[in-house]
Amino acid sequence: MSLAEPAALPVATSAPPRRHALGRLAASLKASLPAYLLLLPSLVFLALFTYGAMGRVFVDALYQRTTPKAPVRFVGLDNISAVLADPSFTGAVVNNLVYAVGTAIPSIGLALLFALALSRTNAVTSALRVALFLPVLIPMVAASALFLFIFLPNVGLLDYYIGRLLPVLPNWLGDPDIALYAIMIITIWKNAGYYMLFFLAGLQAVPEDVMEAAHLDGAGPFMRLRYIILPELRPTFLFVTVIATLNAVTQVDHVFVMTKGGPSNATNLVLFYIYQQAVEHYDIGKASAATLLTLAALMALTALSFRTLANREGGP
Amino acid sequence: MKLFKGLFEDAPLATRREITPKLGFALTVLFAIVWLIPFLWMVVATLRPASEGINAMAELMPSVKPTLDNIGDAWEIGDFPRYFLNTTFICTGILLVQFVTITLAGFAFARLAFAGKTLIFYLFLMQLMLVPVLLIVPNLRLVAQLGLYDTLTGVMMPFFASAFGTFLMRQAFEAIPTELEDAALIDGAGLLQRIRHIYVPLSLPSFSAFAIISVTSHWNDFLWPLMVINSPDKRPLTVGLSVFTATAEGTQAWGTIAAGTLMVIAPLLITFLIFQKRFISSFVTSGIK
Numbered sequence: 011m012s013l014a015e016p017a018a019l020p021v022a023t024s025a026p027p028r029r030h031a032l033g034r035l036a037a038s039l040k041a042s043l044p045a046y047l048l049l050l051p052s053l054v055f056l057a058l059f060t061y062g063a064m065g066r067v068f069v070d071a072l073y074q075r076t077t078p079k080a081p082v083r084f085v086g087l088d089n090i091s092a093v094l095a096d097p098s099f100t101g102a103v104v105n106n107l108v109y110a111v112g113t114a115i116p117s118i119g120l121a122l123l124f125a126l127a128l129s130r131t132n133a134v135t136s137a138l139r140v141a142l143f144l145p146v147l148i149p150m151v152a153a154s155a156l157f158l159f160i161f162l163p164n165v166g167l168l169d170y171y172i173g174r175l176l177p178v179l180p181n182w183l184g185d186p187d188i189a190l191y192a193i194m195i196i197t198i199w200k201n202a203g204y205y206m207l208f209f210l211a212g213l214q215a216v217p218e219d220v221m222e223a224a225h226l227d228g229a230g231p232f233m234r235l236r237y238i239i240l241p242e243l244r245p246t247f248l249f250v251t252v253i254a255t256l257n258a259v260t261q262v263d264h265v266f267v268m269t270k271g272g273p274s275n276a277t278n279l280v281l282f283y284i285y286q287q288a289v290e291h292y293d294i295g296k297a298s299a300a301t302l303l304t305l306a307a308l309m310a311l312t313a314l315s316f317r318t319l320a321n322r323e324g325g326p
Numbered sequence: 327m328k329l330f331k332g333l334f335e336d337a338p339l340a341t342r343r344e345i346t347p348k349l350g351f352a353l354t355v356l357f358a359i360v361w362l363i364p365f366l367w368m369v370v371a372t373l374r375p376a377s378e379g380i381n382a383m384a385e386l387m388p389s390v391k392p393t394l395d396n397i398g399d400a401w402e403i404g405d406f407p408r409y410f411l412n413t414t415f416i417c418t419g420i421l422l423v424q425f426v427t428i429t430l431a432g433f434a435f436a437r438l439a440f441a442g443k444t445l446i447f448y449l450f451l452m453q454l455m456l457v458p459v460l461l462i463v464p465n466l467r468l469v470a471q472l473g474l475y476d477t478l479t480g481v482m483m484p485f486f487a488s489a490f491g492t493f494l495m496r497q498a499f500e501a502i503p504t505e506l507e508d509a510a511l512i513d514g515a516g517l518l519q520r521i522r523h524i525y526v527p528l529s530l531p532s533f534s535a536f537a538i539i540s541v542t543s544h545w546n547d548f549l550w551p552l553m554v555i556n557s558p559d560k561r562p563l564t565v566g567l568s569v570f571t572a573t574a575e576g577t578q579a580w581g582t583i584a585a586g587t588l589m590v591i592a593p594l595l596i597t598f599l600i601f602q603k604r605f606i607s608s609f610v611t612s613g614i615k
Contacts, residue, residue, distance in 0.1 A: 035441075038441045039441055041439075041440070041441075042438075042439075042440030042441045042442070044434075044438065044517055045434040045438040045439075045440035045443075046440065048430040048431060048433060048434040048438070049430070049431050049434050049446060051426065051427045051430060051431075051486075051487070052427045052428070052430070052431040052450075052487040052488075052492060053446075053449075053487075054487075055427065055483070055484070055486040055487035056449065056450070056453055056487045056489070058468060058483075058484075059458065059461070059465055059468070059483065059484040059487075060452070060453045060456055060458065060461070060487075061449070061452070062464075062468070063458075063461040063464040063465050063468070064456065064461070064464075066464035066467065066468070067461065067463065067464045070463070070464060070467075120357065123350055123353065123354060123357075124354050124357070126350055127350045127351045127353070127354035128354060138354060138355065138358045139606075140599075140602060141358040141359075141361055141362050142354075142357065142358050142361050143606065144361070144362070144365065144595065144598075145361065145364075146609070147542060147546075147591075147594055147595060147598050147605075148546070148591040148594070148595070149545070149546035149547075149548060149563070149564045149567070149590065149591070150546065150548065151546075151548050151564045151565075151567050151568050151571075151590075152564075152567060152587045152590050152591045153364070154568075154571075155567060155568075155571045155583055155586070155587045156364040156365075156367065156368055156584075156587060157364065158571065158575065158583070159367070159371070159383070159384075159580050159583065159584070160364065160367070162580075165380050165381060165383060165384060166384060167363070167367055167384045167386075169384075170384030170385075171384070199361065199364075202357075203361070204609065207606060207609055207610050208610070210610075211610050256457055259457070259460070260457055260459040260460065262549065263548040263549060263564070263568075266548070266549070266552070266568065267568050267571060267572075281459070281460065281549070284460075284462070284463060285462070285549070285553070288462070288463045288466070289553060294463065294467070297463045298463055298464070301460055301461070301463055301464075304460055305456070305457070305460055305461075308457055308460070309455060309456070312455045313455070316455075
């Protein structure tokens with residue numbers, strides 16, 4: 011990621027030494043002009059939809075805009091405190107935390123298992139990798155359509171094959187105690203194969219000679235996993251954890267299709283809450299306040315994890 | 327780049343032979359079978375006649391009298407050709423503009439020295455961490471202010487610039503020997519000509535990797551088009567499918583839902599099965615960078 015400069019700045023050699031600082035700046039900007047022009051198209055869109063959007067979220071959060079046409083009123087931090095006092099927001103945050111941990115750990119664990127088991131390449135392992143990777147490619151909406159039937163009470167796939175063995179047939183999506191776990195299953199099914207790829211790639215970096223030496227020293231599979239492979243995979247773990255966390259906050263299509271946040275807000279997630287405030291209640295102020303809080307939390311988290319990663323890679 | 331080559335070639339790596347206990351492999355096989363069941367059900371249910379009743383719906387054994395009626399019904403209820411067209415238009419439009427923006431910006435970062443390079447680089451980097459999906463509220467307001475609400479352009483616009491694509495192209499361009507460019511420079515080729523005739527043709531694998539990632543993600547996008555699009559005839563596949571599912575669910579037409587889902591996911595799955603290696607290596611690239 012370092013920016014290795016291929017050559018010195020052209021201005022450094024062309025500018026006479028006695029020139030004014032201002033003149034040097036002008037010359038440097040002039041020399042930079044072609045680069046700026048090349049960057050311009052990207053910067054325009056980034057400015058509008060990324061940095062500008064950040065700024066607008068910040069400003070919108072300070073104002074009250076309840077209907078599209080109502081007068082806008084400056085309310086300071088009222089939106090933030092309103093969101094924090096809203097039980098459906100705090101509920102969504104708690105749900106999202108449970109959902110994030112409950113999807114990240116199983117899908118990362120499974121991904122590691124799959125990668126270790128399929129690290130050898132042959133016709134069989136390739137077919138298995140494809141089978142496990144297929145859910146990654148389909149839209150979450152399509153996955154939800156399939157799982158709607160899988161979770162259907164009484165006649166659905168799950169009850170038809172497994173539910174009959176239980177003392178009581180559960181209403182997978184209709185029971186507030188179960189619904190969140192039910193939608194977590196879809197996420198695990200959809201993401202494990204994706205994370206598997208990163209572990210497969212990470213395994214390629216495990217040094218061969220170390221493995222060979224461990225083998226000669228009589229280290230068993232568990233010892234080799236514990237002391238060589240897992241430490242080598244640490245950057246992969248961190249990277250995949252970041253991706254899984256971001257996914258947990260940004261993938262909500264299944265909530266739209268399957269539960270609409272219900273029953274009794276049991277599957278309401280933060281992004282769905284933001285959508286509801288903005289689109290269903292026209293409350294841009296509250297939606298922006300919720301967005302702002304989520305962005306802050308996510309940015310802090312990713313910055314922290316990338317820092318850890320950088321320290322670890324740079325360290326001894 | 328070297329890293330994911332190992333995903334496909336069985337190099338004599340010590341790690342490959344030794345880390346797989348038999349139990350782990352058996353478990354993985356079991357999971358792979360479970361992972362395929364929703365797909366299997368989708369195909370079986372699509373071909374099952376509605377006359378077999380709701381109680382036979384969960385049966386994974388295919389019907390002895392398969393029918394194409396469900397596909398016909400789904401085709402009639404949902405406006406799938408229109409949805410296909412809209413999604414294809416959105417993905418192509420985004421990709422074409424992205425090709426231009428990421429090529430130009432990638433070249434600037436790879437080959438040009440300019441004032442504020444590090445700062446601008448970090449501005450790009452920020453987009454990767456900002457999670458654009460979360461910015462739907464301000465972006466919807468902006469799209470409305472630009473008069474692009476309920477237009478396909480409005481759906482496409484936030485994705486015209488791509489930090490990920492820029493970094494990918496920067497990396498590809500850096501790998502190209504400068505001697506090639508110097509030769510063109512002596513021949514009097516301008517900046518854009520050099521990009522067009524030297525850098526772009528030599529970076530086609532990176533372009534195709536980016537195309538796969540970009541098309542896959544926008545083909546599957548749901549929340550953003552759901553918010554921007556209002557007219558039924560402008561719905562992309564995902565939004566169309568969700569409306570279709572909600573309609574058909576009311577009538578308990580599970581065979582029809584399965585058929586509709588099959589139609590939506592078939593194009594991408596077939597493309598994947600043909601270009602498997604390309605797809606998988608692109609997905610790994612998207613993570614490694």
